[in-house]
Amino acid sequence: MSRLEAKKPSLCKSEPLTSEKVRATLCVLKGILTSSYGPSGRLKQVHSGLGGCVCTTSQSSALLSNLPVTHPILKILTTSTKNHVSCFSDCGLFTAILCCNLIENVQRTGLTPTTVIKLNQHLLRLCTHYLKSESCGCRIPVDFSSPQTLLCLVRSVVTSKPACMLTREETDHISALVLKAFLLTIPENTKDRLILGKSIIVPLKGHRVLDSTVLPGILIEVSEVQLMKILPIKKSDAFKVALFCSSLSGDLSDTGEGTVVVSSGVCLENAVLEQLLNLGRQLVSDHVDLVMCQKVIHPSLKQFLSMHRVIAIDRVGVALMEPLSKVTGTQPIGS
Template identity: 45%
Template sequence: MSRVTKKASSVCTDSPLSMSEVCRKMTLMRQILTSCFGPNGRLKQVHNNVGGHVLTTSTSTSLLQAVSSSEPLLKLITASILNHLSRFSDCGLYTGILCFSLIDHVQKSGLRPSVAIKINKQLLEVCTGFLNQEDCGCKVNVDFNSCQSLVTLARSVISSKPACVLTEGEQQHISTLAVHAFLLTVPCGDTPGSPDRVRLGRTVTVSIEGQFVLDSAVFPGLLVNVPDMQLHPTDSERTRRGPGPFRLALFTVSLSGDLSEFGEGSLEVHSGAPDPEHLILDELLKLGEQAVTDKVEVFMCQRVIHPVLQHYLRRHGVLVVERLGIALIQPIVQMTGAQAVALYQTPIPPEAYGQVKGCCVRTVGSREMLHLLPPREPAPAVCTMVLCHRNDTMLNKLKAACQRAEHVLRLTLRDPVALLGGGCTETHMAAYISNKGTTEAAKAALSLGVSQSQYLLGLNGFCSSLEAVALALVHDGETGLVDLSYAHHWSVLQGEAIHSGTVLQGEAIHSGRGTPAG
């Protein structure tokens, strides 16, 4: 008891940014996020101060989850960024840099937080209105009739993840595969029962470590990992038969016949009564008899199948696959139209059966996998993306990048426009808002109930924060430039000639912002 100390009371403050230690931590976090931003961002290695697993990453999701802080304000900002990522799956570094820049400029300007919040909200509405305009100079239409347009969009996502460690050729290959997989999940016809809606399919990712990136591929349908790396000889013969469609049955309940599957408790068996295990096996064999009678040709189970039942089914020419795992159940249901059966004590309902067009064995790297081909359209398409890389860390980052690229492509399907990259959108918006805000400063200040000087201070800080995001893309001693006529941004190596009509990005731009044409 001598070592037990009384719990200290919570310390609350209404102005945490007045504390130098809090500001120092926020500056450090901003520097970490900024250095990771963009295709040339720096990788970070994160580990506990006493050792342990080392995380190598440059993505905001991994970084923010790995870097912990005891500071409540940083926890709040981190939680906000992670919430943004959970909704949009990308742009976490962008959000973090913009957030910290806004806070920093409010501190430097001396504006009261309540005033700064009102001004920032109003300017955010101006940004949203500008981006929603038909003639917005930041938007580019995405042509779904052009595969090259889609590949370019996917590559802009994948190339921004330096932790994937891809060459130019590998980036192009993976971007092409991402678009191929996305197009396979888009149905050719209308969704049955909902002609006004499009129900997209699903992409299942299979990761293979130790293979070349260029060995990655996309297959329509599902690749199912076979236990023990090989199929039963009878199953191998079954896959070489003619094309389907084949009737499929899918079970999520264990068909192992173990009494433990019924849960905990005691079981009393009276003298002369049948053995419970024999009764269970009889039920399983009845299930197998029904499957054979109903002409089931593919019998799949999430868990284990009793060896006697497997032998019976294979003897009657049924392809048997067990130990699927829970992750593949929903894709199989979506692709085949089957209903997962959770009981074996009752007959299989006719509507529970699904169909596959065909099946075959494919060798992928060092694995032998069963390839299930999807039935004909308009069923939602399911495809498998096989991703290969040199080690597990790079493979995980590549998988996450491909998932983000797929999410971006799906969002673009709903709204086929993209924003300019390379910092151009940020500098263009900053120039537009600066020009509009300066012109309408008196009116805007009156509507917000602030002075005109306060509004201009807030306007300057907001525009500078947008430019800070563009500047974060500049690494390796490069210089950021902006066109004073169109407000486009690009970077050059130090020492290269700066043409007329451009100005150095940074604090000096505040005195020379141009009005974007168009």
Template identity: 35%
Template structure:
């Protein structure tokens, strides 16, 4: 009877079913293949966007960024879940390189499962290939790596352009890309503390999105800017936050910052039943305590009360009458920026003593109206915090732009810690592939003794590893171009689809994909197609002619040392064509991709309970 009235008929618990599935099961291999195709289509500056929409309706997300893509996707296959989880851990730490890690990992898994070699042996050989690559990348004589001169604006700008230019959802032309890159770099440089005592923080650059304006209207402002609908220019003129003299006669505005509610519903006031005498109100008691806190702030000559949550209207009125501006509902993001800007200590309780050590300082406070919205502008003469106003006519591109600019800022922060860059445009991948094949040939006997595998297994797996690197390089282009590698530097050259020759100079191509090797450096030699099954695990027969293979280390070093030693000058000459990858970001993404693939390859079966 009750069940009929409620309309709910509980279903009995079914008996659990344990599914034992091989890693080579078609469901797993198809899931990995689909995932690889998905991330491959998003990869690079000409990658295809993905529109993500819930079946029940709601907001439509257009993106090619791995963070947004994986956050919006629902993955059920356990193998793909492992890949996504590993990549998300990488992007949480480094912000960039998610698609590279995902693509390389899925390529390795998909290709290694097709090899006629036991999975355990493949994983063991892959681990040794990773070690060879890491040893080379971390060597001072690595020829696809350059030291980043953080004092050279050209190199820093090239790094920012490489990050922003790889995100097609921004829909930037060359002029817009230059404008946005300069703003990101300028914001980063301003966020660096003037003294060695200060610390660099990702929150030192705030981002405000303005929809309906051109990208040309984007600009950088000192301090913090955030939307405050209730605080207009007229209201600010009536309140007039008090200023006090501070250190040598300069005027400052004192700021008290709270990260707890000042509306009377704080967790400090227990939500329970009270017994009180007639005429005594619990709400009145709480309000009286809030007024006492406000009165103490007035006594300390505070000019601005900033609160992460809500401030009681009665408290706001009392403070306004005493020359104190109330800024509430800051949220967790803005409250950190205000704390960094003012130097105030976030107060998390209403019952502790508030003294001068908890108070921060502002140089000025004003209101700004943008697109018919009111914004409060807080400035400090001693803080590196600044705000980047991002403008775009497209909402989806604007949201993507905010995430990408934050990623670029994070990459620049990594560059201060590790001032190294790698050749972009897939040149590092093709160069590594050539180096790997040469090293396997040179160290064949040592590797066979160490790995305990056959010669055929070693060369097959090593060549497969190298081809996966080349496939990642090829994935940067989606319009049918020809991919070749020169025999001198082993850089990636992208030729037009109609090219009938493999000589870059004859097709009008002036530089390699990273822009750091020009056609005059390879003597108009014929290049070799990449990414195809071939006997590339053996030394090239053409290495004794006009080209030089990487196993001839003296010749290879002699041909490349000059341009790598003069990287800064070449960047100045090449200008916007130079593509750079952050060394720490790509190195970690490379390690995560290979180690995750190896872990999955050692899995024999997936077992899960289906109820």
């Protein structure tokens, strides 16, 4: 597809924050964000002039991702806000509005940039100290034996999402599920530092809101064809699991550095495949029920394991290796 315009080289411009163009663009962005903020915030419909779907939302991540931002100042601001949301999963609109207000106040005061930076850093230290203090008004004492306070807090967040159009019964149900999912992320035994688990929301079309549920465990994405081969699982007792963090594809590039000595008349690919099948025979003889690999499993090895009713799942990814190791109690096999 040809371009409508010739591609222009990137330009770096030095433009003061006090210019009228910066003020106008910031004012427009702040108006969009402010009118979307809080329980009385209104929904926005964002549509690209080039076509595509219409996005109806008041959520910061969806709003900032769909807004066609071109001004460098707004690009920095929106990118910083999206990074904040990706790290903390909250307060996207508040962060963006705060940044807009800080820039506007700098324009009004007329202070030098160096003075403003030092002043903002000092204010940040004061705010952080207050938020960590026991006298902070944002702190809410919570009794986990009676989670009514937490439930009210979750319900207030859910009811502030007008696009969900939930009934009171659905709001109560979703609030209880969100609280349950949060409590399940808290480990029973903590050592030096508390590390919370992770919750993943999987949307399903054509189902009622009241059919939503919380399933503790680890979510592993597999293809529909592979899932039909796995289900139904008839074994009721504990599974034997083998977890591999090295590739089982038979590709020699994954074996690391070194020298491979091949005898005359030996087919290297067949020799590697035979070693993989020997591994499969060993797994079958050890009565392993589930084989999971961080990378790729050779199709022939997959077929061999499937013939012996061993479930094989590959391309698990590095992010799930540590949780899988903890849940199954296995040590990942590296070679």
